[in-house]
Amino acid sequence: MSHQAAEPVALPAADLRRLAGRFAAGLETAGVRAGDRVVVSLPNSVELLAAVWACVASGRIPVPLDPRLTPHEREPILDDVSPALVLDSLVRFAELLEPEPVDLDPDPRCRPMHFTSGTTGRPKGVWSGFWDVTDAEQAVLEERDLWGFAAEDVNLVVSPLYHSAPLRFALGTALAGGDVAVLPTFTPEGFCEAVARLRPTTMFCVPAHLQRLLAHLEVGATIDVSSFRLVAHAGAPCPDPIRRGAHALFGTDVVWEFYGSTEGQFTACSAPEWAEHPGTVGRARPGRTITVDHEDELWCAVPPWGRFAYWNDEERTANAWRDTADGPAFTVGDLGRVDDDGYVYLDSRRTDLIISGGVNVYPAEVEAALVEVPGVVEIAVFGRPDEHWGQRVVAAHVGDASEDALREAATERLAPPKRPKEYERVEALPRTATGKVRRTEL
Structure with a gap:
């Protein structure tokens, strides 16, 4: 019908x-x-x-x-x-x-x-x-x-x-x-x-x-x-x-x-x-x-x-x-x-907010879905400028988790707009004196 x-x-x-x-x-x-x-x-x-x-x-x-x-x-x-x-x-x-x-x-x-x-x-x-x-x-x-x-x-x-x-x-x-x-x-x-x-x-x-x-x-x-x-x-x-x-x-x-x-x-x-x-x-x-x-x-x-x-x-x-x-x-x-x-x-939308193709993506939600992947010590998600979607979702992680494992977990746990398009392994996440992740530096 x-x-x-x-x-x-x-x-x-x-x-x-x-x-x-x-x-x-x-x-x-x-x-x-x-x-x-x-x-x-x-x-x-x-x-x-x-x-x-x-x-x-x-x-x-x-x-x-x-x-x-x-x-x-x-x-x-x-x-x-x-x-x-x-x-x-x-x-x-x-x-x-x-x-x-x-x-x-x-x-x-x-x-x-x-x-x-x-x-x-x-x-x-x-x-x-x-x-x-x-x-x-x-x-x-x-x-x-x-x-x-x-x-x-x-x-x-x-x-x-x-x-x-x-x-x-x-x-x-x-x-x-x-x-x-x-x-x-x-x-x-x-x-x-x-x-x-x-x-x-x-x-x-x-x-x-x-x-x-x-x-x-x-x-x-x-x-x-x-x-x-x-x-x-x-x-x-x-x-x-x-x-x-x-x-x-x-x-x-x-x-x-x-x-x-x-x-x-x-x-x-x-x-x-x-x-x-x-x-x-x-x-x-x-x-x-x-x-x-x-x-x-x-x-x-x-x-x-x-x-x-x-x-x-x-x-x-x-x-x-x-x-x-x-x-x-x-x-x-x-x-x-x-x-x-x-x-x-x-002057700025909430600093934690990523807007990709008009869809709000909240880093904390993506991080919570990926932090339990074996080999992830800590993870931070941020937006990077993208000429097609405005911003694309990127994840920086500490630890020896493989990109394949991270992508598999994202596919299982997150709807397509929230899945990171890029994964970057880093030695440490940049933080403020109070311990908050500096997403702008990422």
């Missing part, structure tokens, strides 16, 4: 809502109750989007996971959320569909629970709590007002929907009555074909997508992108040549970038604003206030629907929040500054 063929199909919102309603009916039949967690680990597809919509609009909590996670990565998450259902194949999705849909709430009751790692290397769920009717409506309207989602839109999904940003754009479009089409995987050739056939109006992408598309066009490929009214990029720092290439291709009236995280959204920036304030990631989104503390850490005060907690982790939640004059504000540890006009500049 999959709508997801080799060529993506633009599915109208009414069809997608009916599909989600049929799946919500199946959840009821299967005994999945309100408040239960549903792990959604599917290939990129409209079915994934329908499953998430069914959950958030019927009081269940969807937990989208990368289907490439290894058992080593997935099992601790399943233990943490105790799901009532693990949806890990399109066949299982089809089996759960009921002939008649149930009515879904007009607006989602919560955000999906996405997992993020951070410095501990132990992934934790970001949980919004359930919203009341007013906050649910305001959460939807905030995105709609900012991005202009409308019934005339065709949103082309080019990124994995288990990530929060592409999921927000796709669901926001559907809630506004627009069509959604999903690329199973991104290739420049497949993207160009989809654009020619579907004439999409919006997409979210990461800089690596833009880089690959521009390189494809440089060698003679052509594309008519006049159907786009919005191309939003985020997820990684965008090199100036790529940004300017995107501005030239799509138009400065079309391209936006934003700064956010799994935990929440900070800023949005149009191309003309960036041209007037080079290097900025924009100003605080409406209803938010961004400040910096004495250590240059960015804090964002958010409206009620922007609140969150880390699932089953009160200490980590407490460390992420503080009260300010503008209300409760959170941080994800990024450093930056805010100028007199309110424009935000990122």
Whole structure:
């Protein structure tokens, strides 16, 4: 029954809502109750989007996971959320569909629970709590007002929907009555074909997508992108040549970038604003206030629907929040500054964070997976500049472990984006006086 063929199909919102309603009916039949967690680990597809919509609009909590996670990565998450259902194949999705849909709430009751790692290397769920009717409506309207989602839109999904940003754009479009089409995987050739056939109006992408598309066009490929009214990029720092290439291709009236995280959204920036304030990631989104503390850490005060907690982790939640004059504000540890006009500049993402192809890779998680390999005395993982992916993952290790053994362990325990592309044996890891590894020296 999959709508997801080799060529993506633009599915109208009414069809997608009916599909989600049929799946919500199946959840009821299967005994999945309100408040239960549903792990959604599917290939990129409209079915994934329908499953998430069914959950958030019927009081269940969807937990989208990368289907490439290894058992080593997935099992601790399943233990943490105790799901009532693990949806890990399109066949299982089809089996759960009921002939008649149930009515879904007009607006989602919560955000999906996405997992993020951070410095501990132990992934934790970001949980919004359930919203009341007013906050649910305001959460939807905030995105709609900012991005202009409308019934005339065709949103082309080019990124994995288990990530929060592409999921927000796709669901926001559907809630506004627009069509959604999903690329199973991104290739420049497949993207160009989809654009020619579907004439999409919006997409979210990461800089690596833009880089690959521009390189494809440089060698003679052509594309008519006049159907786009919005191309939003985020997820990684965008090199100036790529940004300017995107501005030239799509138009400065079309391209936006934003700064956010799994935990929440900070800023949005149009191309003309960036041209007037080079290097900025924009100003605080409406209803938010961004400040910096004495250590240059960015804090964002958010409206009620922007609140969150880390699932089953009160200490980590407490460390992420503080009260300010503008209300409760959170941080994800990024450093930056805010100028007199309110424009935000990122000085550095968390020093431990590697962003490869728009995917966050946390060194601590990779190190924990590899430190037990026989012959590893100690290991440090860091990012190295990569013209294709932005950064590539590299591991430096002390000890006589073989590269083959390390690669075998990485394949068994880590999803592909987290696996080091290079391994280097060193005599000792550079450390600070307090014993912390100096990743910048590596």
